[in-house]
Amino acid sequence: MRKAHHPATEDVALPEIMGALSDPLRIGLVRVLADGGERGWGELRVPVAKSTLSHHVRVLRDAGVIRTRQEGTRCFVRLRREDLELRFPGLIEAVLAAAHTDGVGNGIGLVPGA
Amino acid sequence: MRKAHHPATEDVALPEIMGALSDPLRIGLVRVLADGGERGWGELRVPVAKSTLSHHVRVLRDAGVIRTRQEGTRCFVRLRREDLELRFPGLIEAVLAAAHTDGVGNGIGLVPGA
DNA sequence: TTCGATGTTCGTTGAACATCGAACAAGCTA
DNA sequence: TAGCTTGTTCGATGTTCAACGAACATCGAA
Numbered sequence: 001m002r003k004a005h006h007p008a009t010e011d012v013a014l015p016e017i018m019g020a021l022s023d024p025l026r027i028g029l030v031r032v033l034a035d036g037g038e039r040g041w042g043e044l045r046v047p048v049a050k051s052t053l054s055h056h057v058r059v060l061r062d063a064g065v066i067r068t069r070q071e072g073t074r075c076f077v078r079l080r081r082e083d084l085e086l087r088f089p090g091l092i093e094a095v096l097a098a099a100h101t102d103g104v105g106n107g108i109g110l111v112p113g114a
Numbered sequence: 115m116r117k118a119h120h121p122a123t124e125d126v127a128l129p130e131i132m133g134a135l136s137d138p139l140r141i142g143l144v145r146v147l148a149d150g151g152e153r154g155w156g157e158l159r160v161p162v163a164k165s166t167l168s169h170h171v172r173v174l175r176d177a178g179v180i181r182t183r184q185e186g187t188r189c190f191v192r193l194r195r196e197d198l199e200l201r202f203p204g205l206i207e208a209v210l211a212a213a214h215t216d217g218v219g220n221g222i223g224l225v226p227g228a
Numbered sequence: 229t230t231c232g233a234t235g236t237t238c239g240t241t242g243a244a245c246a247t248c249g250a251a252c253a254a255g256c257t258a
Numbered sequence: 259t260a261g262c263t264t265g266t267t268c269g270a271t272g273t274t275c276a277a278c279g280a281a282c283a284t285c286g287a288a
Contacts, residue, residue, distance in 0.1 A: 013216070013218075014141065014209070014212050014213055014216050014218050015136050015137060015138050015141065015218060016136075018132050018133075018135045018136035018141075018209070019132075019133070019136035021132045022129050022130075022132035022133035022136055023129060023245095023246085024129050025246095027128070027129065027132075041264075041265065042263095042264070042265090048246085048247070048248090049247070049248055049249075050264090050265070050266090051247080051248065051249075051250090051265090051266080051267080051268095052246070052247055052248070053265090054265060054266055054267085055245090055246075055247080055266095056246090057265095058266090059245090070265095072254085072255055072256065072264090073253095073254060073255045073256070073263060073264045073265070074255095074263090074264065074265085075264075075265060075266095087212075088208065088211075088212040089208065089211065089212075090204055090207070090208035090211070091205075091208040091209065091212055093204070093208075094202065094203065094204040094205040094207075094208045095128070095132070095205065097202075097203065097204070098128050098201075098202040098203075098205055099128055102127070102128050104127075104128050104129060137275095137276085139276095155234075155235065156233095156234070156235090162276085162277070162278090163277070163278055163279075164234085164235070164236090165235090165236080165237080165238095165277080165278065165279075165280090166276070166277055166278070167235090168235060168236055168237085169236095169275090169276070169277080170276085171235095172236090173275095184235095186234090186284085186285055186286065187233065187234045187235070187283095187284055187285045187286070188233090188234065188235085188285090189234080189235065189236095229288100230287100230288085231286100231287085231288075232285105232286090232287080232288095233284100233285090233286085233287095234283100234284085234285085234286105235282105235283090235284090236281105236282080236283075236284100237280105237281085237282070237283090238279105238280085238281075238282090239278105239279095239280090239281100240277100240278085240279095241276100241277085241278090242275105242276095242277090243274105243275080243276085243277105244273100244274080244275075244276095245272100245273080245274070245275090246271100246272090246273080246274095247270100247271085247272090247273100248269105248270090248271090249268105249269095249270095250267105250268085250269090251266105251267085251268075251269100252265105252266080252267070252268090253264100253265090253266080253267090254263100254264090254265095254266100255262105255263085255264090256261105256262085256263080256264100257260100257261085257262075257263100258259100258260085258261080258262095
């Protein structure tokens with residue numbers, strides 16, 4: 001578990017953000033984190049192998065969409081909402097609204113007892 | 115020049131839109147069309163081969179971002195702004211604003227005498 | 229009808245991506 | 259220390275994507 005790299009707010013780039021949000025699974029993850037709360041990696045319920053989830057989390061992190069935090073062996077995830085709002089006003093809100101009305105990422109959620 | 119397929123407004127999907135707008139060249143094209151006007155294919159000045167431009171135009175069209183119209187051998191392009199606004203309110207505006215402040219797609223423009 | 233202009237399509241190539249299982253690293257816990 | 263838990267990384271596979279030049283199709287003009 002090497003220390004993860006998070007781009008600075010000013011280094012977040014639009015094409016990368018758009019690319020990161022072009023996958024239904026990743027959109028679903030962002031929706032799960034939309035309330036601003038921090039979630040445990042293990043809480044995330046996703047219909048793919050854990051290595052695949054790790055990959056998607058990394059894509060979102062590298063693009064600057066989410067932030068991950070290590071605590072012991074556990075990993076916590078949260079949406080970089082303020083940063084994104086500063087950088088690209090209205091964008092994340094519009095995407096979340098669109099995803100909601102369209103049901104994109106509905107298959108993604110939290111484990112039952114979370 | 116087979117007749118091009120344009121998705122109906124209700125069939126436009128968020129991930130496809132996001133994917134279509136994840137490429138700087140395509141973002142640049144959208145910016146060129148942002149004033150709502152119709153532009154001739156040949157007016158577009160893009161630093162790629164025409165076959166590559168054709169590819170990008172097709173990606174945008176298939177995603178529902180732009181509409182193309184045939185007139186003789188010429189092709190005219192315009193942004194489907196109203197449709198997008200109906201489908202995903204605020205999204206295209208936010209992307210255009212972000213692209214503008216970031217200078218994404220600045221290399222794309224119109225031929226000098228257009 | 230022949231020629232030129234305008235895009236589209238084809239075939240190819242190298243890069244990027246999504247996915248999986250296996251192996252690994254790091255930190256708790258017994 | 260030994261073992262368990264939690265994610266990450268690796269290696270492999272198949273798919274998609276951006277890019278190019280060449281060939282093609284279509285229409286207007288000569």
